[in-house]
Amino acid sequence: MINKKEITCIVCPIGCKILIKTNGKKFELLKGNKCKQGVEYAHSEALDPRRVLTSSVLVEGGIWPLVSVKTKKPIPKEKVFDVLKQIQRIKVNAPVKIGQVIAKNISNTNIDLIATKTIDKF
Amino acid sequence: MIAHNVDVSVIGAGPAGLAAAVSARKNGAKKVLLLDRNSWLGGILPQCIHDGFGIEETGTSMTGPEYANMYIKEAEKLGVVFMQETMVLSLNKNLEITAINKKGLHKIKTKSIILAMGCREKTRWNVLTPGDRPSGIYTAGVAQAFINLYNIIPGKNVVILGSGDVGLIMARRLKFEDANVLGVVEILPFASGLPRNVVQCLDDYDIPLFLNHTVTYVEGRDRLESITIAQVDKKMNPIPGTKRKIKCDTLLLSLGLIPENELSKQIGIKIDPITGGPIIDQFFQTSIPGIFACGNCLQVYDTVDVLVKGANLAGKNASLKPLKKEKELVIKPGKNIRYIVPQNVNQSGLIHFTMRAIKPNQSVNLRVNADGKEILKKKQRWVNPSNMIEVDLEITDKIFKSNSYLEVFLDK
Numbered sequence: 001m002i003n004k005k006e007i008t009c010i011v012c013p014i015g016c017k018i019l020i021k022t023n024g025k026k027f028e029l030l031k032g033n034k035c036k037q038g039v040e041y042a043h044s045e046a047l048d049p050r051r052v053l054t055s056s057v058l059v060e061g062g063i064w065p066l067v068s069v070k071t072k073k074p075i076p077k078e079k080v081f082d083v084l085k086q087i088q089r090i091k092v093n094a095p096v097k098i099g100q101v102i103a104k105n106i107s108n109t110n111i112d113l114i115a116t117k118t119i120d121k122f
Numbered sequence: 123m124i125a126h127n128v129d130v131s132v133i134g135a136g137p138a139g140l141a142a143a144v145s146a147r148k149n150g151a152k153k154v155l156l157l158d159r160n161s162w163l164g165g166i167l168p169q170c171i172h173d174g175f176g177i178e179e180t181g182t183s184m185t186g187p188e189y190a191n192m193y194i195k196e197a198e199k200l201g202v203v204f205m206q207e208t209m210v211l212s213l214n215k216n217l218e219i220t221a222i223n224k225k226g227l228h229k230i231k232t233k234s235i236i237l238a239m240g241c242r243e244k245t246r247w248n249v250l251t252p253g254d255r256p257s258g259i260y261t262a263g264v265a266q267a268f269i270n271l272y273n274i275i276p277g278k279n280v281v282i283l284g285s286g287d288v289g290l291i292m293a294r295r296l297k298f299e300d301a302n303v304l305g306v307v308e309i310l311p312f313a314s315g316l317p318r319n320v321v322q323c324l325d326d327y328d329i330p331l332f333l334n335h336t337v338t339y340v341e342g343r344d345r346l347e348s349i350t351i352a353q354v355d356k357k358m359n360p361i362p363g364t365k366r367k368i369k370c371d372t373l374l375l376s377l378g379l380i381p382e383n384e385l386s387k388q389i390g391i392k393i394d395p396i397t398g399g400p401i402i403d404q405f406f407q408t409s410i411p412g413i414f415a416c417g418n419c420l421q422v423y424d425t426v427d428v429l430v431k432g433a434n435l436a437g438k439n440a441s442l443k444p445l446k447k448e449k450e451l452v453i454k455p456g457k458n459i460r461y462i463v464p465q466n467v468n469q470s471g472l473i474h475f476t477m478r479a480i481k482p483n484q485s486v487n488l489r490v491n492a493d494g495k496e497i498l499k500k501k502q503r504w505v506n507p508s509n510m511i512e513v514d515l516e517i518t519d520k521i522f523k524s525n526s527y528l529e530v531f532l533d534k
Contacts, residue, residue: 010317013178013317013318013424015316015318051326054171054185064271066271066272066273068171117187117191118191
């Protein structure tokens with residue numbers, strides 16, 4: 001079945017409303033995007049919706065009890081809560097450096113979880 | 123008293139202060155001092171762990187801490203002097219700063235000052251929500267600090283009043299931490315946060331957004347037990363018969379931000395009653411020569427990317443020789459424009475303006491009139507109060523000299 005769908009772009013603060021046509025496999029852009037990144041987002045949102053997931057993990061012996069983390073690339077939307085469950089189990093030791101890999105291939109997404117902050121030792 | 127002598131002093135080491143300090147150094151200021159009352163640099167950024175920062179500026183999406191790190195590294199490289207855990211007590215018109223920290227009282231003589239104190243969140247007492255005074259009512263930013271910095275979850279069953287960006291982001295954040303997010307209540311007929319946040323924070327997780335609704339009562343003895351919400355009419359008064367009680371233990375408030383200008387007001391810097399920030403010219407200079415303002419203490423920005431553009435200009439101009447003012451051309455907000463910054467222009471040239479619409483609209487024209495004559499007409503596909511409008515306007519010598527004010531408005 002072919003559906004017409006309006007997708008609100010999340011790439012930048014403008015939030016273009018992009019009209020597309022899709023049957024779940026094929027994608028056709030109708031109108032509404034202001035830039036090329038919008039086409040890419042609408043394409044991915046229609047066929048393989050993904051999000052960068054950000055959260056935090058526990059730190060032992062640091063000046064702060066948490067270090068903020070993100071998935072290095074967007075992960076499939078349906079994996080968000082799996083990854084969050086994993087994140088809740090992780091504990092790392094200070095110091096943590098920004099960009100450091102906290103978990104490799106988290107929840108079999110082929111994407112690493114990395115620190116977005118430096119936490120020095122207490 | 124410990125004496126200092128510097129070129130540019132920046133008050134507040136959040137994104138605006140960091141960017142302004144970096145820009146001042148790049149534009150020739152030798153000694154740049156950055157003062158902040160916290161033990162860390164970056165202001166609010168370390169608790170904004172979500173991504174979306176820096177897209178317009180750098181083309182890549184960063185989290186708040188990563189964005190802060192980029193500027194901190196650059197400031198360090200350029201030799202900006204940091205003075206942390208330092209509270210600025212007062213300024214004076216001779217450009218002297220009195221500040222205090224563990225080492226003692228400091229007197230800082232400076233050639234120019236950049237105000238970058240940021241903003242504060244509105245609280246329950248700004249909107250006067252009736253009811254009890256239980257615990258469990260927090261501003262969204264405080265809850266964000268609890269969760270993202272201190273590892274404290276503020277509650278289990280949460281309602282959010284106000285659909286500002288921090289509120290939307292906290293709705294998702296609490297969902298991620300296994301809380302029940304029962305809904306976001308917004309008195310206006312549209313969300314006040316950015317569209318992308320409505321999508322990726324609420325729609326993605328089926329969190330309801332109650333538009334045209336407000337909280338009419340708060341109940342709880344020790345801890346919050348319930349809130350009552352009601353639909354509102356066009357005048358924002360609750361409609362009888364639409365009241366509904368929601369059991370919850372936590373209410374987060376995302377009601378908007380107020381520029382922080384205690385220091386500015388103390389020395390009599392003129393404040394724009396609409397923005398809540400200093401009235402500035404195109405050089406970001408306030409009504410007191412040598413004192414500049416940028417960031418959220420000037421006006422509350424939508425994104426750090428646009429904020430930093432202004433902070434760069436403030437930093438640049440603060441490091442240059444002061445300009446002689448010829449005259450002041452006033453820029454007046456007209457129909458459907460809430461405010462415009464800068465409010466004054468004192469030299470001809472191409473000037474970048476930022477402004478906000480009063481209500482959402484589609485296919486309108488942004489017009490600028492000089493003495494009844496149109497000098498700019500720019501089509502806007504849509505306008506929205508939550509999206510700042512940016513426009514470049516060429517103010518020629520002739521326009522500058524022959525007018526006392528320009529009017530900016532939106533029209534079909």
